[in-house]
Amino acid sequence: MLRKTLSGVSAGVMISIGGAVYLACENKIVGAVLFTVALLTICIKGYSLYTGKIGFIPEKHDAESLSTLFLGLLGNTIGTLFCGLIIRFGMPSLGETAEVLCTAKLVGQSPLSTLVRGIFCGILMYIAVSIYREKWQIVGILFAIPVFILAGFEHSIADMFYFTAAGFVNWRCLPFVALVLIGNSLGSMLLPTLNNAWAGKKEAAAPAVVNDPYPEDVL
Numbered sequence: 001m002l003r004k005t006l007s008g009v010s011a012g013v014m015i016s017i018g019g020a021v022y023l024a025c026e027n028k029i030v031g032a033v034l035f036t037v038a039l040l041t042i043c044i045k046g047y048s049l050y051t052g053k054i055g056f057i058p059e060k061h062d063a064e065s066l067s068t069l070f071l072g073l074l075g076n077t078i079g080t081l082f083c084g085l086i087i088r089f090g091m092p093s094l095g096e097t098a099e100v101l102c103t104a105k106l107v108g109q110s111p112l113s114t115l116v117r118g119i120f121c122g123i124l125m126y127i128a129v130s131i132y133r134e135k136w137q138i139v140g141i142l143f144a145i146p147v148f149i150l151a152g153f154e155h156s157i158a159d160m161f162y163f164t165a166a167g168f169v170n171w172r173c174l175p176f177v178a179l180v181l182i183g184n185s186l187g188s189m190l191l192p193t194l195n196n197a198w199a200g201k202k203e204a205a206a207p208a209v210v211n212d213p214y215p216e217d218v219l
Contacts, residue, residue: 008075084164118183
């Protein structure tokens, strides 16, 4: 249990570092590209990131997988909150930038917009991680992460860091992060769920194989 939680903390720390470099960059494109250091490290080191694992739950949802998922989420929360507080008080200028960013999120986005942004981020997170797991290639990470950032999609774990760095740890931001978390979960599970449904449909449509006791080739 402790190992799974600490793995989640490590992932939270890396997401916070990615968020910090994004806040520090005046050029959004540069910041979005540099943010990829977070998921690159998480995938290569095998740290437990909720948004990187939830998409595989439709394929494997036993007790062990669910335990890893939710203990990892707990660790992600601890890691981002801890780093957010350090950044806020140790690097005040980044805290001020985070305040502007988070105010825009809370004031300028409707709940529906927040949910949609979370869903599309989840889709891209699944694509990035699944390409790495299946092909051992980082190209998905290098493109999917900047795409979701520049498109304005929402990542729940990164938002935990941003809100903490901004000093917005209160009941106002909690529903926002929860809605993004739901959106990330739905988006991450969308493609594998569709793939599983399509695979099941093809299997059901395939003609049954009958074992002929007198195969033609031996007659």
